[in-house]
Amino acid sequence: MLDEHEVDVLELGVPFPDSISDGPVIRRSADRALAAGTDLEDALAFVERSRARHRHLKVVVLADWAHTVRPRSMAEVVTAVAASGAAGALLHGAPPRARPEFYDRAGAAGLPVVTTCYATSPPGVVAEAGAHASAYVYLVTHYGTSGAGPSPTRGRCAPRSTPCGP
Numbered sequence: 001m002l003d004e005h006e007v008d009v010l011e012l013g014v015p016f017p018d019s020i021s022d023g024p025v026i027r028r029s030a031d032r033a034l035a036a037g038t039d040l041e042d043a044l045a046f047v048e049r050s051r052a053r054h055r056h057l058k059v060v061v062l063a064d065w066a067h068t069v070r071p072r073s074m075a076e077v078v079t080a081v082a083a084s085g086a087a088g089a090l091l092h093g094a095p096p097r098a099r100p101e102f103y104d105r106a107g108a109a110g111l112p113v114v115t116t117c118y119a120t121s122p123p124g125v126v127a128e129a130g131a132h133a134s135a136y137v138y139l140v141t142h143y144g145t146s147g148a149g150p151s152p153t154r155g156r157c158a159p160r161s162t163p164c165g166p
Helices: 024-035 040-053 065-069 074-084 099-109 123-132
Strands: 009-013 058-064 088-092 113-118 136-140
Touching: 009 040, 040 058, 040 074, 058 065, 058 074, 065 074, 065 088, 074 099, 088 099, 099 113, 113 123
Parallel strands: 009 058, 058 088, 088 113, 113 136
Antiparallel strands: none
8 A cells, every 4th residue: 555655665663662752652552562572573574575565665674772773783783674675774762872883884784874863953963964864864843752742634734745644
């Protein structure tokens, strides 16, 4: 269905506990996935199984630094994400000291990198995000908990650019 509607990118998050920026729906989803034992290997197996069916859709893997990467190694995670055929990786919550290794390893593995910044980020942060993004820059337009505000009104969304509510 995502291909039929020409959705460009799906961000597939490896579930992790206690995300302060995720709203209640995403939080409950992650909690269910974690309770079922879903981990990085499961998420990457899904990417690998499904990528051949996608003509248009690209899947980017979001992995949390503290829960997913730090207990393993940066090399192991980057190698596994690249091998899955993911169209890119977004490393959530990485401390500044860990980012250069991520950028280097992703570049060496041919894994496109998604970086983030906020609409209110200082120029240095925006410059770093732009310099290291090889897939795209994820611009967070609202600081706070996702899903905490009102749902978008149906019909007020631009096709293929803004998600619409039910």
